[in-house]
Every structure is written in structure tokens, then in C-alpha cells.
Amino acid sequence: MIAxxxxxxxxxxxxxxxxxxxxxxxxxxxxxxxxxxxxxxxGSRVRIPKAEVVERTGMVVSSIIANLKFLHxxxxxxxxxxxxxxxxxxxxxxxxxxxIMPKVVEGMERAGLIMQHPPVAxxxxxxxxxxxWLKTDLMAAQVRVGDIGRAEGEEVIRLSxxxxxxxxxxxxxxxxxNYEDTEETVRLRxxxxxxxxxxxxxxxxxxxxxxxxxxxxxRFLLRSPSDxxxxxxxxxxxxxxxxxxxxxxxxxxxxxxxxxxxLDYASMFPRLAYARxxxxxxxxxxxxxxxxxxxxxxxxxxxxxxxxxxxxxxxxPPKVKDALPTGWTASRFREAVATKHxxxxxxxxxxxxxxxxFTESCxxxxxxxxxxxxxxxxxxxxxxxxxxxxxSIYAIQVMxxxxxxxxxxxxxxxxx
Numbered sequence: 001m002i003a004x005x006x007x008x009x010x011x012x013x014x015x016x017x018x019x020x021x022x023x024x025x026x027x028x029x030x031x032x033x034x035x036x037x038x039x040x041x042x043g044s045r046v047r048i049p050k051a052e053v054v055e056r057t058g059m060v061v062s063s064i065i066a067n068l069k070f071l072h073x074x075x076x077x078x079x080x081x082x083x084x085x086x087x088x089x090x091x092x093x094x095x096x097x098x099x100i101m102p103k104v105v106e107g108m109e110r111a112g113l114i115m116q117h118p119p120v121a122x123x124x125x126x127x128x129x130x131x132x133w134l135k136t137d138l139m140a141a142q143v144r145v146g147d148i149g150r151a152e153g154e155e156v157i158r159l160s161x162x163x164x165x166x167x168x169x170x171x172x173x174x175x176x177x178n179y180e181d182t183e184e185t186v187r188l189r190x191x192x193x194x195x196x197x198x199x200x201x202x203x204x205x206x207x208x209x210x211x212x213x214x215x216x217x218x219r220f221l222l223r224s225p226s227d228x229x230x231x232x233x234x235x236x237x238x239x240x241x242x243x244x245x246x247x248x249x250x251x252x253x254x255x256x257x258x259x260x261x262x263l264d265y266a267s268m269f270p271r272l273a274y275a276r277x278x279x280x281x282x283x284x285x286x287x288x289x290x291x292x293x294x295x296x297x298x299x300x301x302x303x304x305x306x307x308x309x310x311x312x313x314x315x316x317p318p319k320v321k322d323a324l325p326t327g328w329t330a331s332r333f334r335e336a337v338a339t340k341h342x343x344x345x346x347x348x349x350x351x352x353x354x355x356x357x358f359t360e361s362c363x364x365x366x367x368x369x370x371x372x373x374x375x376x377x378x379x380x381x382x383x384x385x386x387x388x389x390x391x392s393i394y395a396i397q398v399m400x401x402x403x404x405x406x407x408x409x410x411x412x413x414x415x416x
Contacts, residue, residue: 009082009127014095015154015215016066020147026137027065031058034107056097060104063095066148068114068130069138070212073145080117080127091178093155146210154215156192157185159231161222177222179229188231191365192218198372204242204379207252214240216380218361221354233354235361237380253386255377261392262416263399264384265363270303270341272356275407279343289336298323302333307344308353359406366402371395384416 018027039047071081085102108114113134117127130138160174196216221234253260267286274281287299302320313330338345364380371378378385387395396413403411
């Protein structure tokens with residue numbers, strides 16, 4: 001039996017493209033190698049491919065090369081590039097033309113450009129990594145991550161549904177819902193298109209280096225695939241490189257050449273929970289739980305877990321347990337939080353977190369729209385934004401105004 005990988009693979013992103021001159025040149029050379037490898041018949045005869053085949057092959061290769069560049073520039077994101085090799089019906093989330101993926105991968109392997117790792121049932125998809133001259137060229141300093149572009153047509157309003165739990169009680173991956181458009185989804189998409197179009201005109205770099213192109217998407221959730229289609233749960237924004245960036249690296253982030261200011265709604269999640277029960281929260285840091293003052297990240301994750309479960313939390317999620325001191329159990333943590341926040345106890349085990357995230361996301365989208373119309377670049381971070389330092393005062397004012405207009409109460413904003 002093949003052991004599962006110690007490092008998770010990165011999932012293939014069909015919307016990534018090779019757009020910079022260096023990466024585009026590599027993709028063009030690989031395309032020719034693939035066309036030759038897949039057109040060569042028995043013996044020495046080579047068939048001339050049709051123009052449509054050349055175009056589609058080039059499109060798929062361009063995307064694979066962009067993904068491999070991202071993989072090999074920093075292996076902390078994954079061990080291999082996981083590819084979807086099965087033919088499935090297209091949905092609004094898919095990019096057309098990738099049905100030839102298996103043939104392109106076969107051609108790249110024949111040409112000695114990749115190593116292919118077979119799939120393992122319930123563990124991993126088919127994985128690939130670059131080899132030979134392709135890997136050498138992809139890792140060359142002059143081939144930059146900023147050469148990775150983004151294809152047009154990507155769906156920015158995504159709807160998923162929970163698909164239950166496994167035998168250990170862990171949630172299974174959500175499944176995408178292929179919804180029909182309504183006036184609401186058209187409006188939601190227009191908002192995201194406006195935000196993305198504005199950000200695309202700005203220079204957002206790390207240590208002076210351009211980064212891969214991105215597309216912010218807003219992701220909604222249904223509690224069950226059988227639920228009526230709705231866009232009132234979750235709604236957080238994803239898809240940009242800075243959202244998953246470790247805090248230690250944010251010091252090198254600049255907006256149009258200027259250092260950033262990291263602005264945060266202070267203790268936003270518990271404040272939204274207090275607003276839900278119609279009670280004024282206590283003063284001070286709402287994540288400051290006696291005995292856990294030095295473990296704020298664990299408290300933050302644990303409170304989210306208390307508000308995310310459908311029933312009473314009987315065991316700490318692994319990430320929460322790792323972030324808390326040894327000896328802390330689910331019951332002990334729940335009691336400590338209940339002592340600090342008795343008004344929130346009725347929300348524990350009610351799966352209310354998705355509702356709170358939706359409110360949070362509505363506030364954030366409104367902030368982004370207002371700032372962009374003022375010409376101020378804001379990078380979303382779920383419960384906060386990053387702006388050029390010189391605009392921090394204006395951004396704080398907008399954040400407070402939007403929160404007051406949305407909730408009818410004041411949400412304090414702090415500079416991290």
C-alpha cells in the first residue's frame with residue numbers, strides 16, 4: 001500500500017496562465033514538444049495537428065506551466081501538482097477546453113518534462129512535478145512569479161454546500177453548487193468585478209517584486225446540498241496571495257511602492273455575536289480569557305469552533321488543541337469562555353458562525369467598494385484590511401462608518 005504524502009499537494013488552478021515573456025516562452029517551447037510527442041505515429045511519421053488542437057494544447061500547457069512555476073518556487077504550498085484527469089460535466093466554475101488534459105500530460109511525460117505520480121484512492125489525485133530542463137528553467141531567477149497571469153471568465157461568486165462528516169466526525173469537503181443567476185447574484189458579481197477591476201490597476205508587491213495575478217472571489221455556503229439556494233451564509237473573500245500570507249512576511253508588502261498599515265476590527269467575531277443576542281459586550285479584549293492570556297490565537301479559533309458546531313462541542317478541533325496549553329479540554333475551554341461571555345452561551349452549538357461571517361463579509365465588501373470609489377486601495381483580510389500607510393486615517397473612518405450603518409453600533413478599529 002502506498003503511504004499518503006507527508007505534504008499536501010496543491011490543486012491545479014485552470015485559470016492561472018503563463019503571461020510574462022519568460023514564462024510564455026517556456027510554455028511555447030513545451031507546447032511544441034507536446035504537439036510533437038502526441039502527433040508522432042508508429043515509426044517516424046509525424047501528423048501535422050489542426051489549428052484547433054494547437055490552440056487548445058497551448059492553452060492547457062500555459063496553465064500547467066503557470067501552476068508548476070508556483071509549485072516549484074515554494075514547496076511549502078505542496079509536494080506535487082494535483083491534476084483533475086477525469087472527464088466531468090462542465091459547470092459555471094470550470095474553464096472550457098481542458099478535456100485534453102490527460103493527452104497533454106502524457107505528451108509532457110513522453111518529452112521528459114514531468115514526472116507523473118499515480119493517484120491513490122481517497123488520498124490523492126494524479127500528481128506531477130517538473131523535471132529536466134523544464135524544472136531548471138522554471139526555477140531560474142529571471143522567471144518570476146509575477147509572470148503568472150489569470151484567464152478571463154472566472155466565476156467570482158461561488159456557492160458550496162456541506163457534504164456531511166466522515167466516520168471520525170470531521171467535516172467532509174464542501175461540494176460546489178451550480179446555481180442559476182438571479183438579480184441578487186448579478187449584483188453580487190458586479191460588486192466583486194468592480195473591486196477586482198480597481199485592484200488590477202494597482203501595483204501590489206512583496207519586497208519590490210510583482211506577484212502572481214489573482215482574482216478575489218466571494219464564497220457562500222449552504223448547510224446541506226438539499227437546502228434552497230441562498231447567498232446569506234459565509235460570504236468571505238478568497239483568492240488573493242496576501243490573504244494566506246504569514247504575518248512575518250507582511251513587512252515586505254507594499255501598495256504602489258508604499259508600506260502598508262494593517263487595520264483590524266477589534267474582536268469582530270465576538271462583537272458580532274453580541275450584536276446577535278442584542279447585548280453590549282464587555283470592555284477590553286474579548287479574546288482575553290483568564291488563564292489563556294498568552295494563547296489568544298487558540299482562544300480565537302476555539303470561540304469560532306464553539307459557534308460553528310451544530311451540537312455541544314465535546315472535543316477540541318486539532319488546530320485549537322495545538323494552540324492551547326496542555327491539559328485544556330473542550331469542556332474546560334467552554335466553561336472558561338462561558339464565564340467570560342455568559343451572554344453568548346445560548347449561541348454555543350447553534351452553528352451560528354456562518355451567519356456571523358456573512359455579516360462580517362457584507363461589511364468588508366461595503367468598505368472595499370467605498371474606498372475604491374475614493375481611489376484608496378484596500379486589501380481584504382476577512383475581518384480587516386491593509387492599506388497604504390498614508391491612507392490609514394481615511395480607511396479607519398470608512399471602516400467605522402460602514403460598521404455603524406450596517407449594524408447600528410460602533411466597531412472599534414485598531415492598527416496591528
